Amino acid sequence: MHQNWQLDGDLPIGVRTIQMKVKDQVNVIAATDKDPYPMYDRPLTLEIWYPASLEAGTEQLCSYTDYMGRKDLGNLVPFDYLGRAVRDSKPDVSLWSVSCRGRVPWLSRFTYVDELPW
Known part of the structure; x- marks a missing residue:
């Protein structure tokens, strides 16, 4: 069943971009016969959406940039699309203990994150 992630809900939404590093990954592009498993x-990049605490009248509209194509082929094409969220807004912590038993279900494009660096 296809789920529509763009449905409007009752809560205001915040969004943040966080840059991280995943240590000791195999770099398959740099692999050679002499070094078949180079590490790096x-x-x-995590794009994380969460319930936000917004002042009345705050417009909930943001723009996202993504890319189609492949960097190694030199054909990356950027494109922008709109979303209903407020970039870098304050999280609404009043919802955490009620709905999540003290844990925060941050939704990202890649994973659920329990502990964030902010």
Whole structure:
């Protein structure tokens, strides 16, 4: 069943971008016969959405940039699309203990994150 992630809900939404590194990953692009498993710290960009605490009248509209194509082929094409969220807004912590038993279900494009660096 296809789930529509763009449905409007009752809560205001915040969004943040966090840059992280995943340590000791195999760099398959750099592999050679002499070094079939070269390691590196892989950069990872997380786009995280969460319930936000907004002042009345705050417009909930933001723009996202993504890319189609492949960097190694030199054909990356950027494109923008709109979303209903407020970038870098304050999280609404009043919801945490009620709905999540003290844990925060942060939704990202890649994973659920329990502990964030902010």
